[in-house]
Amino acid sequence: MESIIVGTAGHIDHGKTALVKALTGHDTDTLAEEKKRGISINLGFTSFQLPSGRILGIVDVPGHERFIKNMLAGATGIDAALIIIAANEGIMPQTREHMDILSYLGIQKYLIVLTKIDMVDEDFKELVIDDIRSSIKGSFLEGTKIVEVDSLSKKGFEELTGELENLTSDIRKRSFTKKPRMNIDRVFSVKGYGTVVTGTLMEGMVKTEDELMVYPRGIPVKVRNLQVHDRDVDSAYAGQRTAINLSNVAVDDLRRGNTVAAKESVYVTNMIDVKFSIVQETKFEIGRFYKLKLYVGASEEVARFVPISHKKAKAGDEGYAQILLDHEISVLKGDRFVLRTISPVTTIGGGVIIDPKPARYKTNSDERIRSLQMKDSASDEEIMEEFIKNNPFSTFQQVAAFLNKDVEEGGLKELEENGVILSIEKQYIHAEYLMHYRYTAEEILRDYHKKNMLRRGMPKAELLEKLDLPNKKQSEILLKYLAANDMVKLEQSLVSCRDFEPILSERQKKIKAELMTTIRSGGYTLLTSKELTENEKEKEQVLEFLLQDDLLMLPGQYVLTGDQYLKARETAERLFGEKGVLKLPDFRDAIDTSRKFALMLLEKFDQEKFTSRQGEDRVLNIKKYNGGTL
Structure with missing residues (x-):
């Protein structure tokens, strides 16, 4: 089950492929053009079993500068690197660029292999070794073991095999439990x-x-x-x-x-927040929207670099940036990347992704930098909290995917127990997000109550629209949560502040009494709301208040009391009991009204499933009747 990937790196014609062939017996140059030209163009792959039984997968990369993108595609994912340097030439430009690239890829172990030692005398070889040690002093390669070999005679290969055993003996194991x-x-x-x-x-x-x-x-x-x-x-x-x-x-x-x-296990994005560093020797300065090539995973994409911690990034700088891509990529937090200029082509920097799906920012605020620092170096629990704060209604799977670690849900449970986050329908939101939602809703409702003092509440649909949240379903879940926890009142489709009750003034109580008397005195010869209020604003408000509980409005805005409606329904039931059928003329005469109003009431009965039409007549659905709307 255990497998370790070792990759080669180094200048063209320094003997990478020859070394791999001598070590494994396998020629990784498989293309006809590679054999014809004597250089590696594409990636080569083979394997090698160490004396301990450990299997090494070998990735042989091309050294020519024109094929750096192929080198990068193969170098991503390797555990250890063999940096190949020919004794007859020493460190060359492509050697240095490959070293720069390797420094950004999070590779755990390195070994420098000095090849072609048969082509130089001892003094020259020692000069080359001294130059190598001087060149890597102060870098990530300082102290790296140098092994001397000749791939033709296999001189030094016993030592090389032993160093490979040592190099790969304590490689950090990859996770088998994560999604593939x-x-x-x-x-x-x-x-x-x-x-x-x-x-x-x-x-x-x-x-x-x-x-x-x-x-x-x-x-x-x-x-x-x-x-x-x-x-x-x-x-x-x-x-x-x-x-x-x-x-x-x-x-x-x-x-x-x-x-x-695996499905939904990576982020598909055209924008990433990163921690970057710039190579020490570059003369380039990278300002806002500087066009570069981004290499991440095995992909190569055109990107624009937007520094956050610096106005311009220059040689040796480290900091935070946002990278905007022309095309989408699939990545996770913690993925390593390399940046190269477009013209002239050279490696300029690299780093690590700290947020694979960030928001796009207009300004570089201190808060933004603090957030990036949090994502970069904080504890798992702090990063979980920050992620949920910025991504409400996250599932545990989404949080774990963002961290790109094997984590337990217990960390989230601890945050929940401390009141930092809440779990609603197996999704997590930050307590601050809930409070912001609550206070925003209360502010909207109080303003609504102030303008509509006699309405029991604001229509739920209207409130959700004013809240203007991107996901309506999540908004409804939050509203339901607020109501269940007595933070707002939700009655049918009306929402109100928990302490709100519509109260009539003394004058309004008199108007109410007058309206009720007028409606009842007319019997079933109904009046419209307009006829009742005579375009008087306060009467309109009181009538609207009464329609919430005491009154019923039929099509055409005809108004009757709840008692009148129930009495009409009882009359219909009595007529049906007497005659076995409910006829419009009989019902009209029984309630002493016109055909128009009788038909209006019967159609309301039909709508409520209290009655059903049979031709011109009606029958009662007493068993099916759901109780109506009053």
Whole structure:
């Protein structure tokens, strides 16, 4: 199950491929053009078993500056690097650039291999070794072991094998429990099998028949077959060079830089917040929206660099920035990246992603920098809190995906017990977010009550619209939570402040009595709301207040009391009991009204399922009747 990936790096023609062939017996230059020109163009892959039994996957990368993007695609995901330097030439420009690149990729272990020692005398070799040690002093490579070899005679290979044992003995293990993720560095078709992709499985495990997704396009695929080190396997594990035969997708739909991963386990984004550093020797200064090439995973994308902690980033600077991309990529927090200029082409910097799905900021405030520092270096619990604060209604899976760590839900439970976050329907929100929502809702409701003192509450739909939150469903969940916890009142479709009750003034009480008397005195010869209020504002307000409880409005804005309506319903029930059917003329005469108003009431009965039409007549649905609206 254990597998470690070792990659080569170094200047063109310094013997990387020859070293790998001498070590493994396998020539990683497979293209005809590579053999013709004598240089590596594409990535090469093979494996090697150490005396201890540990298997090393070997990634041989091209050294020519024109193929740096291929080198970067292979270097991502390696655990240890062999930096190859030819004794007859020493450190060359591409050696230095490869070293710069490796410094940004989070590689755990390094070994410098001095090749072609047969081509120089002892004195020259010592000068080259002294130059190497001087060049790496003060860098991440200071103190790195230097092994001397000749790939033709295999001189020094016993020592090299021993150093590989030491180098890889305590490599930090990758997580098998995370969801699977593999950056695709090659895509091709095999006759009889179809589409095949290769890469280093970064996390988790993959089994045959697994259903995965190819990002950033979100193409659903199925694992048809798996190979690790040219052998068919049922499962592949994090840290292994893996070939996956995918069904349900064509070769033309995929490209290097895509990611094969579990569903909803990565972020698809065209904007990332990062912690960066700039190489020490560069003469470039990078200001806002400076155009660069971003290399992350196995992808290469045009990007614009927006410094946050600096006005301009220059040689040796470290800080925070936002990177905007022309196309979407699929990444996670903690992924390493490299930046290269477009013209002239050179590696200028790199760093780590600290937020794969940030907001786009207009200004660089102290609060923004504080937030980035939090995401960069705080504890898991602090980062969880910050993430939930900025992403309300997050699930545990989303929080864990953002952290890109094996974390337990207990950390969230502790934050919940301390009142920092709340769990609502298996989703987490920050307490501050809830309070902001609550106070905003109360402010809207109090303003509404002030203007509408006799209305029991504000229509829920109107409140949700005024709150103007991006997700209506989440807004309704929050409102329901506030009501359940006695922070607001929610009655049917009306919302009010918890302490609000409409109260009539003495004058309004008199108007109420007058209106009720007028309505009742008319019997079932109904009046409209306009006729009742005579365009008097205060009468309109009192009538609206009465319509909440005491009155009922029929189509055409005709008004009757609740008692009148119930009495009409009782009359209908009595007529049905006497005659077995309810006829419009009988009902009209029984309540002493016109055909128009009788029909209006019967249609209301139908609407409430109290009655059903049978031709021109009606029957009662007493068993089905749901109690009406009063």
